Every structure is written in structure tokens, then in C-alpha cells.
Amino acid sequence: MMLTGKCVAVTGAFGSLGAAVVEAVQKAGARVAAIDRTATPHEPLGDAALFGNVDLGDMASAQKTLDDIAQKLGGLDALVNVAGMFRWETLVDGSLDTWDLLYRVNLRTAAAASKAAVPHLLKSTAGRIVNVGAGAAGKATAGMGAYAASKAGVARLTEALADELKDQHITVNAVLPSIIDTAPNRADMPTAEFDRWVKPAQLADVIVFLLSDQAAAITGALVPVNGRV
Numbered sequence: 001m002m003l004t005g006k007c008v009a010v011t012g013a014f015g016s017l018g019a020a021v022v023e024a025v026q027k028a029g030a031r032v033a034a035i036d037r038t039a040t041p042h043e044p045l046g047d048a049a050l051f052g053n054v055d056l057g058d059m060a061s062a063q064k065t066l067d068d069i070a071q072k073l074g075g076l077d078a079l080v081n082v083a084g085m086f087r088w089e090t091l092v093d094g095s096l097d098t099w100d101l102l103y104r105v106n107l108r109t110a111a112a113a114s115k116a117a118v119p120h121l122l123k124s125t126a127g128r129i130v131n132v133g134a135g136a137a138g139k140a141t142a143g144m145g146a147y148a149a150s151k152a153g154v155a156r157l158t159e160a161l162a163d164e165l166k167d168q169h170i171t172v173n174a175v176l177p178s179i180i181d182t183a184p185n186r187a188d189m190p191t192a193e194f195d196r197w198v199k200p201a202q203l204a205d206v207i208v209f210l211l212s213d214q215a216a217a218i219t220g221a222l223v224p225v226n227g228r229v
């Protein structure tokens with residue numbers, strides 16, 4: 001198994017993609033801590049240690065949670081930043097607060113969790129951070145400005161932190177999904193061709209590879225994972 005003996009923290013772990021990542025990382029042999037702002041998971045998460053009710057936008061909460069996880073798991077080898085949120089809203093008809101909200105939920109959570117994790121990852125022989133960006137951040141269309149800006153920030157965080165940590169055996173990469181085949185997306189777009197959308201389990205497989213020893217030479221990469229969209 002690709003992650004035997006590793007300790008991995010996953011944020012946004014009670015959501016659609018996060019739950020799939022927790023499952024795949026456990027199947028790959030790792031011990032997992034599942035962090036989320038929601039109190040309890042919507043579905044069972046195997047043997048994962050659960051850390052609900054955590055707002056990772058708050059640096060003190062992020063630090064306490066990552067410290068508690070490292071203590072509980074006996075160390076930390078990897079962090080997967082899945083926590084995030086989508087809003088479609090035009091600038092003219094929308095609220096400026098949406099820009100602050102998406103910055104906080106999509107970018108600040110990843111920055112805070114990474115900052116909190118790095119002191120623990122430095123003790124690992126092969127530290128890993130994988131962020132979840134978005135393909136939509138490459139070029140925004142109407143209504144996508146705040147979301148794309150926040151996810152473009154995740155891409156720039158990935159590049160900057162990869163460069164910052166490249167001599168310390170920690171890699172930092174991001175996956176850039178197109179639309180994911182989740183229940184909320186199916187409900188929002190009932191006439192879409194669901195089989196074109198990337199499955200959460202497919203994204204999770206790519207994340208497992210980026211966490212593995214086999215991916216040691218990849219850092220600062222922004223990996224599109226599009227299914228057939």
C-alpha cells in the first residue's frame with residue numbers, strides 16, 4: 001500500500017470530496033485525522049480520528065487542532081486541504097462580503113492549516129501538503145470572480161510554499177478539479193451528463209499518489225483533474 005505507516009490530516013473531511021479522500025487514504029494504509037467545521041460526519045469515516053467544530057480560518061484553532069492531531073496520531077506526515085466553498089454571484093448584484101467569505105473559506109483555511117502543520121511535517125522524512133484548487137480559477141467568467149480569485153490564491157499559495165519548503169523534504173502540490181460528481185451538483189444541474197464529471201474517488205486516487213513516496217520529485221505542481229469535462 002502506498003501510504004503504509006503514514007499519518008495524514010484531511011480538512012473539509014466531512015464533505016463530499018473530503019470523505020472520499022479519508023476513505024482512500026485509509027485504504028492506502030495511513031492513519032487519518034478528519035477535520036471539519038461541521039460537528040459530525042454525514043457518513044461513517046472508518047477509523048479516522050474526528051475533529052469536528054473546527055474553523056480553520058482561525059489560526060489559533062488551526063494550530064491547536066494540528067498539534068492535537070500530531071499528538072494523537074504520533075506525528076504528522078501529510079496535510080490535505082479540502083475545506084472550501086462555492087458561490088456564483090455577480091459583482092453588480094452580489095455582496096462584497098462574498099469576496100471576503102470565499103477568501104476566508106478557500107484560501108485562509110489552507111494557509112492556516114499549512115502554517116500549523118509545517119512544524120510537525122518538518123519532523124517527517126517525507127512531508128506532504130496537497131491543496132484542492134479549481135480548474136475554474138484559470139480564467140473567470142461572469143459570477144465566478146470571487147470563487148476564482150480565492151482559488152487562484154490557493155494556486156499561488158501552493159507555488160510559494162513549495163518553493164519555501166523545497167529544501168526541507170516537504171512537497172506542496174494542488175489538484176485542480178473541474179466539476180465533481182457530488183450529490184449537491186447533481187441536484188443543482190439535474191440535466192447534466194454526470195458521467196463526464198470526475199468522481200470524488202478518482203480525485204482521491206490522484207491525491208493518494210501525490211502523498212506517496214513515489215511522488216517525492218513533484219512539488220509546486222497544479223494538476224488538472226477534469227474527468228471528461
Ligand SMILES: NC(=O)c1ccc[n+]([C@@H]2O[C@H](COP(=O)([O-])OP(=O)(O)OC[C@H]3O[C@@H](n4cnc5c(N)ncnc54)[C@H](OP(=O)(O)O)[C@@H]3O)[C@@H](O)[C@H]2O)c1
Binds near residue numbers: 035056
Ligand atoms: N464540488 C465541485 O464541483 C468542486 C469543483 C472544484 C473544486 N472543488 C473544491 O473541492 C473542495 C471540496 O468540495 P466539496 O464539493 O466536497 O465541498 P463540501 O461538500 O461543501 O465540503 C467542504 C467541507 O469543508 C468544510 N469547511 C468549510 N469551511 C471550513 C472551515 N473554515 N474550517 C473547517 N472546515 C470547513 C465544510 O463544512 P460546512 O459545510 O460546515 O461549511 C464542508 O464540510 C472544495 O475546496 C471545493 O472548492 C469542488
